[in-house]
Amino acid sequence: MNLDYTNIKAEIELGEDSSRQFKVQLTDANELAKDLCAFSNSFGGNIFVGINDANEVVGISKEQLAHYNQLISNAASNNIHPQVYPVTQTIKVDEKLVLIITVLKGIRKPYNTKKSNLYYVKVGSDKRVASTEELLRMFQESNMLYVDESPTEALLTENEKGNGINLAKFYSYYEKSRGSEFLQTGIPVEKALENMNLAGNGKFNFAGLLLFSNNPQFYKPYCIIRCVSYYNNSISDDTFIDKLDCIGTLDDQFKAAMNFLKNNLKHIQQQGSFNQNGSLEISEKALEEAVVNTLLHRDYSKNAVIRLFVFSDRVEIISLGSLPNHLTVEHILNGNSVIRNPIIVSHATKILPYSGIGSGIPRILQNHASTSFKDDKDGEQFTITMQRIGVD
Secondary structure (H helix, E strand, C coil), rough: CCCCHHHHHHHHHHCEEEEEEEEEECCHHHHHHHHHHHHCCCEEEEEEEEEECCCCCCCCCCHHHHHHHHHHHHHHHEEEEEECEEEEEEECCCEEEEEEECCCCCCCCEECCCCCCCCEECCCEEEEEHHHHHHHHHHCCCCCCCHHHHHEEEECCCCCCCCCCCCHHHHHHHHHHHHHHHHHCCHHHHHHHHHHHHCCCCCEEHHHHHECCCCHHHHHHCCCCCEEEEEECCCCCEEEEEEEEECCCCHHHHHHHHHHHHHHHCEEECCCCCCCCCCCCCHHHHHHHHHHHHHHHHCCCCCCCCCEECCCCEEEEEEEEECCCCCCCHHHHHHCCCCCCCHHHHHHHHHCCCCCCCCHHHHHHHHCCEEEEEEEECCEEEEEEECCCCCC
């Protein structure tokens, strides 16, 4: 980022935050590597050298400038992995030299410091070591790890925790997807699940747990859809019409969520007999696409629930995780897609009414044009809002 005098003065007056950091001087390549790592693992930003904690310009000397440029080069290439490529700019502010180090959001996350082998992220004006969940998301964003293939502690055999394989679901799936009854194959169920990349060492992986376990919420209690129907248009209302936690495997959650929507949305009578049920005020096909896409594409590394709200004027479905890999709302409106959970998608598409990669969002709009999408990068969530029609 090219900053001029006016821009720099404004930046300094704003003080430090997650995108701006002030330093009086640079003293150590290892310490600088921590800052470069934190910015690269977050959203990028600028380090202003020659500014004190009181947001005052103290400046640096020409001798310091030459030394700092060498120190920056060493830190970026030798003290952080993978290597980063900061851009430096020197400008006079109040007749004093200020060095600006611009660090871009990393495209090869996660970055760690070589000396301590730690992964740092920005938190406000400070930095800290990344949590396990944050590391998982960074590996996932870089396509180095998929959460749905990660192992769990859920045993394939039934136990006192009420878990084990839901054989009825598995047999039904196998027959539907392979065109033959599983019992005729002679393959042990545990081996079949391993061959399908749904289990290993006698335990479900994340995908297998959500697709064929008897009790997935025992191990992953946040993997549910929480539904609430309100009288008005705000979640701050003290009263509600209806409330439901959709639990079980993904197909169970889908069916429960669709039933909740059908019970809490109005049916509009079309031409025909008085005894006909009428059509939902929001297209059922559009609702199905929205719920299925949310279940298949949420970020399962986040320990929070999917939220489905029915308000008096709209339906909101809030999924965990913003759009991955630099996707934008404009991209997905035009059919672009990145698979966040490839194992879940490969199997669940034979269980749920999934129309295909990249076609879900256009199909929602085709069936219910009064739909909008919000990608919240800071809050790391994605919201589908569908306006109700025919309401009083």
